[in-house]
Amino acid sequence: MWWLAGLAALLLFAFPYAERTRNASERPRLLQGMALVDTGSLAIDGPGARGLATGPDVARDPLRGRLYPNKPPGAGLVAAAAYAGARGLAAATGEPLTLRRYTWWARLLAGVLPTLLLCGWLARRFAPELGARRMWLALGLYALATPAFAYAHLLYGHQLTACLLTLGAALVVDGCRADRPLRAALGGGLAGAAVGVEYSAAFAGPALAVFVLSWARRGRWRAAVGALVGAAGPLTLLGLYHASVYGGPLRTGYHHVIDPTFAAKHGEGFLGLVAPSWAAFHTHLLASEGGLLWWAPLAPLALAGLWDMSRGTGDSALRSHARVQLAMFLALVLACASLNFEGGWRVGPRYLVAVLPALALGWGRALAWVSEHPLRVGLFVALMTWSLVINGLAGDLWPHLDLTNIHQPVSEVLLPLWRAGRTPYTPAGVGITGALIAGLLGLLILLRPGPRAAAIAAGLGVAAGLGLVAATALFAPHPRGAANLAYIERVWEPPPDGAAVSAILEPLSR
Numbered sequence: 001m002w003w004l005a006g007l008a009a010l011l012l013f014a015f016p017y018a019e020r021t022r023n024a025s026e027r028p029r030l031l032q033g034m035a036l037v038d039t040g041s042l043a044i045d046g047p048g049a050r051g052l053a054t055g056p057d058v059a060r061d062p063l064r065g066r067l068y069p070n071k072p073p074g075a076g077l078v079a080a081a082a083y084a085g086a087r088g089l090a091a092a093t094g095e096p097l098t099l100r101r102y103t104w105w106a107r108l109l110a111g112v113l114p115t116l117l118l119c120g121w122l123a124r125r126f127a128p129e130l131g132a133r134r135m136w137l138a139l140g141l142y143a144l145a146t147p148a149f150a151y152a153h154l155l156y157g158h159q160l161t162a163c164l165l166t167l168g169a170a171l172v173v174d175g176c177r178a179d180r181p182l183r184a185a186l187g188g189g190l191a192g193a194a195v196g197v198e199y200s201a202a203f204a205g206p207a208l209a210v211f212v213l214s215w216a217r218r219g220r221w222r223a224a225v226g227a228l229v230g231a232a233g234p235l236t237l238l239g240l241y242h243a244s245v246y247g248g249p250l251r252t253g254y255h256h257v258i259d260p261t262f263a264a265k266h267g268e269g270f271l272g273l274v275a276p277s278w279a280a281f282h283t284h285l286l287a288s289e290g291g292l293l294w295w296a297p298l299a300p301l302a303l304a305g306l307w308d309m310s311r312g313t314g315d316s317a318l319r320s321h322a323r324v325q326l327a328m329f330l331a332l333v334l335a336c337a338s339l340n341f342e343g344g345w346r347v348g349p350r351y352l353v354a355v356l357p358a359l360a361l362g363w364g365r366a367l368a369w370v371s372e373h374p375l376r377v378g379l380f381v382a383l384m385t386w387s388l389v390i391n392g393l394a395g396d397l398w399p400h401l402d403l404t405n406i407h408q409p410v411s412e413v414l415l416p417l418w419r420a421g422r423t424p425y426t427p428a429g430v431g432i433t434g435a436l437i438a439g440l441l442g443l444l445i446l447l448r449p450g451p452r453a454a455a456i457a458a459g460l461g462v463a464a465g466l467g468l469v470a471a472t473a474l475f476a477p478h479p480r481g482a483a484n485l486a487y488i489e490r491v492w493e494p495p496p497d498g499a500a501v502s503a504i505l506e507p508l509s510r
Helices: 002-012 029-040 075-093 099-130 132-144 158-178 180-197 199-216 222-244 260-264 278-286 299-310 317-336 348-357 355-369 374-397 411-418 432-447 452-474 481-491
Strands: 058-060 066-068
Touching: 002 099, 002 132, 029 066, 029 075, 029 099, 029 374, 066 355, 075 158, 075 180, 075 432, 099 132, 132 355, 132 374, 132 432, 158 180, 158 199, 158 222, 158 317, 180 199, 180 222, 180 432, 199 222, 222 299, 260 355, 278 317, 299 348, 299 355, 299 374, 317 348, 317 355, 348 432, 355 374, 374 411, 374 432, 374 452, 411 452, 411 481, 432 452
Parallel strands: none
Antiparallel strands: 058 066
16 A cells, blocks of 8 residues: 555646647547536537637537547546536635646546556556565556556546556456456456547457457356446447437547548548558657657566466466457557557557556566566666656656657657756645656665665666666757747746636536
């Protein structure tokens, strides 16, 4: 519980918010939450919008001409719960509800809390088999040193999807192995609900279905039926939403987007999913702007750990979990390599965030290989330091990276903001440097380098990792990089004279 509390403190320490950015992925979900509570409708135009711009991530209902988020409604439902709670608290205290305060609550329920729930559950489930210290180090790496940290600060739905999909898959695996239908049904329901938050979670479905069917052939048919029935519930509700809004259960918001550029992209192949290409593979895995190997360079170590577990002798539960998690991860990688669009504003490969928890399980096994070997410790700590610093800077300072005019986000955006002393909304306006140091020290304590040589190697690894961060300045900046940074500084919150003015959200009458 102490480690979970420390993780919560680091996730909640900073609130990076700038109202004038009009984050296109967050705004329609926020509007949908308000509209549902105040008007009883999921449409985000009309009175429910309160004059706020919807942004480009919206679709038009072909039946009535109303506007909706072009994404599934799951995150909007969570936003509605956040709005209702924030509005009730504001009424109790006599303070007006602002868009900034509502955004904080929505990010709390859809980002921070799912991350903490996921980490706590994974620790409880796998620590007995992999070791408590190793598992918490693996979870610390996942939550602080991957893009999961940035998306825990946003209402993108990625962390909510990751929580639902990972917990659902794990419950299905355990439920089928033990032939416990209710557990399998709960797992199927959670995994199905993940698709109601992000359509991309559906690409993980075949891997889970293969596992369920393979265990049904072993006689676990009750659990298999439970998993299928559980998944059918939220998927049926999602189909009914599509039918009500877009005229058919398989018609999605992506079929009816109003932005011409988005419409052209989604019109190719299956909603933008085309044949795998090297360009897409490079964008999501290798590119210095947003590739996985830049934002989580220890991912190959985790995948090696998953592969090792999946090849284990006997018929252990760990082997089943590793196989399912590895298959889901690879399925999403294949899907990303087949997309004809990059992902807009993002920190790292945002479409892989739903399956990043698989890395935590892989690290839980692979950390045993780091052991006390000085060279391995030094290399591991160097990459860990790099990952924690760049993801910490992005998540705490500016998780709205628009890579259109950026070659290297660390050197062109994050380090300049940090050097200028830019501070988001934090307790008493304290800078984020202390939080980064606390996170790094926590991971080093869990690593426990051991003998003197390994401890020295760890120290050198920290220095090397910081050197790698500084070395990003060697990248040639984008020609419009300075203008992009100037825009960020222009909309930055809070300004030097305190909190900025935020739009007041008066309740509407139905």
